[in-house]
Amino acid sequence: MMDGTIIETKNLTKIYNGNIKAVSDLNISIREGEIYGLAGPNGAGKTTTINMLITRIAPTGGSATVGGFDIVRNSLAVRRLIGVVPQDFTADEDLTGRENIMMVSQFYDVPKAKAKENIGRLLKLVELEDAADRLVRTYSGGMRKRLELIIGLVHEPRILFLDEPTLGLDIQTRTQMWNYVREIQQKLNVTIILTSHYLEEIDALAGKVSIIDHGKVLITGSPSDLKASLKGDIITMTLTDQKSADLMKTVPGVIEVVDAGPNTVKIKVENADEALPRVINFISQHELSTIKLTVQKPSLDEVFLEYTGRSIRDEEGGMDRMKTAMNLRRARQ
């Protein structure tokens, strides 16, 4: 805790039914105040990791501390410290939004006046004031997600766990949720642990990310460092003729240039921001003209590909992966 570490796992392991290894020897360290992403495909062990950290399930091996408390020996202290927004809806449909939050505030013994004040502020934050006194069963999916988000915050936790916060939401609602998450982190100064199999979500929100697969951490770093570590932005250029395209192969200060169709080359550079002026200078010096120019920076998808050898999208459709994910889900229930 001295160095600002708020969550630390040591060889954290969970084996279901003696043989389904959901999480194995996981080591992560999360600093206070950051948004930390756990990325990986379905069945990678993200939710199981979260469920252990929030003390909903017990690990079968290793250990972890949350806010300095051991998750097994001191689970009640951990629960008091954290807020949780699980993957599934948890609000009671037969109560109003406000009643749901009020009930949860009582679980944490928040004094009533304080709870009312917090609830008012949180409802405003996610723009649910108008719907607050309607039964939750009348809410849309996006509204329910927003409600879940603030239910987890009513007792002013120091740490917030967000498990797949935008799963199943449309693109617009998703970006809106991202804004809420950012606002929460800034205004309420909480540490946020975020899981998602949408890599762009992790990229948009997290300051640090661990990519996990098969229950293990493959790599940890900030999204920009991870992307930079790939050392490969791609500049794709289409020129007026093949001769010009061939000439481009002599451009200095790049990693490589390859053909990519008629009159088109792909230039691989370490960093497109720095390389592009050089490329453009080269073009004007040789009086070439371009028809089309695109710059592609690697996304976390490429990072995932690099470290797992597979694309996260391929994996989602894979039969084996589907089976693993389903087995995990079943084992969890």
Added chain:
Amino acid sequence: MSGLWPLTVRELKKWVRNPTFFFTGLIQPIFWIALFGSAFDITKFLSGPSGSAAASFLLDGAPNYITYIVGGVLTTMGLFTAMFAGTQIIFDRRLGPMGRFLSSPIRRSSIVFSKIISSVIRILPQVVILVVAAYLIPNGLKFVHGFTIVDVLIMATAIILIAFIFSSIFSVIATRMTNMQSIFGIVNLVNLPLMFVSYAMFSKAMMADWLGNVAQYNPVSWSAEAIRTVIINGSLTSSQWVQEGRWLGALAALAAGLLLLTYYLVEKEIRD
């Protein structure tokens, strides 16, 4: 026990807000007393002076079958309502709220005890309605020897204990199950046997020997007899008090045992 109060309030809100759930529960006692009171009344076959003596013997001195059966119907109603306490636990797991409860710093047992307490509370208005209905129907409930506040308290105690006993049994079963059908299966398997292998509807004198012997160990019999004794006799003799004490004592001991067992089992594990 933190969490018990907000969770119990939640259950009661859900009950009051669901008109079907609420009103059917209130109408049910009227159906029961009217139907059971007519359907099982075998004393109608007995006539003349010897007939009424036999009827009085079979009904433990009650003036008519409705008066005899009220304790049994009250108990059975408590039993049937209580057996469904567990289903709410499975709903909570299926629909999500359980996840929230389990990640909150509340006692695991408060989740289950909130179901038990609310199902006990739900039964109380049914008790009042049933007694009033039994009193109002023709040839209905008669308090021949008066009815005192002590009698009311004894009735309430018996009902609360029987409801507690069966809601805790079925809630504990539900904490170990994920499937609604299994719970319904178990309820259907045991509800009628519990009712008929007891003195709820018939006295021991009307039963086959083996049935009468088994029935004396059924908590449903204890509660039915405890209520029946005060309804038929009004103020009790000392020997009747001893018997009354045995029934209520047995119910209380069983309820206390189940309270501890429920606490122990649920704190240890509640399926996610």
